[in-house]
Amino acid sequence: MMPESIARFRRFARAVTAEVGALDSSFLGRGRPLGAARVVNAIGAGRTDVAEIRAYLGLDSGLMSRLLRSLEEEGLVTTETHPDDARRRVARLTEAGQREFSAYEELSDARASALLERAPRAPELLHAMDLVALSLGRDRIAIEEADPRSEAARTCLEAYYTELARRLKTGFDVKLSRDPEAKAMVRPRGAFLLAMADGLPVGCVGLKGSGGPVAEVKRLWIDPAARGFGLARRLMEAVEAAARDLAIAVLRLDTNSALPEALALYRKAGWVEIDRFNDDPYPDHFFEKVL
């Protein structure tokens, strides 16, 4: 690795260390040691399993116990034994705990907002932050099924349409295309998958089924900041698995030669080119894969 790259990385690390440290210490403003605040935030973020919190925060089991006891005494947290395993415990926020968590969230949001507000070139800065966050966290991007009408899905689909409009010579108007109705992409007929990075969607793919043995793959899109991590391949594998699960025998898809990376991906994944199978005005390449 080039020394200059290392120097640049380390300059980045120094710059964010200051910010991150400030963010941490803002948690001290509510009369509670950092350790306890971090536990409240971990529970609020959905980590209810005690062992999970312990692993996430890197705490000793004794220390963890004591932090939970002190939070219980404060009335912010209740613990109960895990329904599946009486050795394990789950922690929950009480109402007061929820309020406390919200207060911490507001602190963080306010910090973020203040920082972004005085940043020139905020859109570029956010894109750069996305790229950094996704690069560092690329092993934690998870693929999950979602409703295509959910907010996260619609965010992806909007971005997909916008990108198509930019990249296709003809532009793209979703109303002129064969827009699958949402039901076709929901079980039992089909499915819709999202790639989620730390709670935010960074990619999607739809499986449009009709109830029969032939289904279509639609709406494959990856956030520009998340490209190059093999996410499209993972989404395609996941959508094939979902199709098999739905007893679908043949998959089809259409695409456009203005998206060469998509064509290359399909060819590499064993799709074979076939004749036009619809009259949609936008695609000029058609593929099929027998499962």
Next chain:
Amino acid sequence: MMPESIARFRRFARAVTAEVGALDSSFLGRGRPLGAARVVNAIGAGRTDVAEIRAYLGLDSGLMSRLLRSLEEEGLVTTETHPDDARRRVARLTEAGQREFSAYEELSDARASALLERAPRAPELLHAMDLVALSLGRDRIAIEEADPRSEAARTCLEAYYTELARRLKTGFDVKLSRDPEAKAMVRPRGAFLLAMADGLPVGCVGLKGSGGPVAEVKRLWIDPAARGFGLARRLMEAVEAAARDLAIAVLRLDTNSALPEALALYRKAGWVEIDRFNDDPYPDHFFEKVL
């Protein structure tokens, strides 16, 4: 500020917190508490004044004293009174301290290197990191005088030539241009200024003098990741101040209409357009400013 922007910023903060935390805790691998390690690193980085270290690390004066005493006992640091003010003290690393500092540096470099090596799209990632680091640290960018033959200056000049080659329709070959010899941009004839962000150069400008009352401003360049922070304006103000200091009465410069942001900057800063004053093949606009 949009809620989505805040969510994206906070995802970024979470992603880097993990990395940065790991970087911090890697300092613990050498049998010394974090506080002491941070002092060694601060001294190694050139912060010798005790008050300066204290301010930088945000330490209480008593704690600072104790940390220095413990490092002295370990044989890593010596302190002596400041030559200009016998109340103040300066800390220096002993040879053993230097070795220890190098060991810490190698740890950090190794971490950075490992992280960058397994990153796809490393050049893009580094550019994004630059943008983040410079945005967060834009108030700490300092302008300083440097030798145009120094490594930092040459890095900027190379980047400047590359950018000109890309942006001018005719391309750019520095050998065909009137390349000022370095002596003309060094005192007493001229000057060369660098904008430094945390030790790395992010912009430059040259003042090419002949010993007479007329001098030229040359080689104004800003790192793309540092644009939008008003750095060009600051560099131009600094170069004007340097010119006044050298008793120069009239400044001139030439530029090209393919660089509209430069033209706009000069006009806004009170430069007036004049007739061509040289036969350089590249410029098509010429400016003058009477100091």
Next chain:
DNA sequence: CATAATACCTGACTAAAGTCAGCTATCATG
């Protein structure tokens, strides 16, 4: 030149974080 301010030091203290051995209750497994 008296006085105030500054820079650092020392001692005495507290709070927070972290460690470790040993304990109980529960679960997994042959």
Next chain:
DNA sequence: CATGATAGCTGACTTTAGTCAGGTATTATG
């Protein structure tokens, strides 16, 4: 169902960080 592994708890402890009230020596200032 004995045995070992696992999850969490408790008590006793250490280390690290941080605070605060004084103290000395030096410098700045009216």
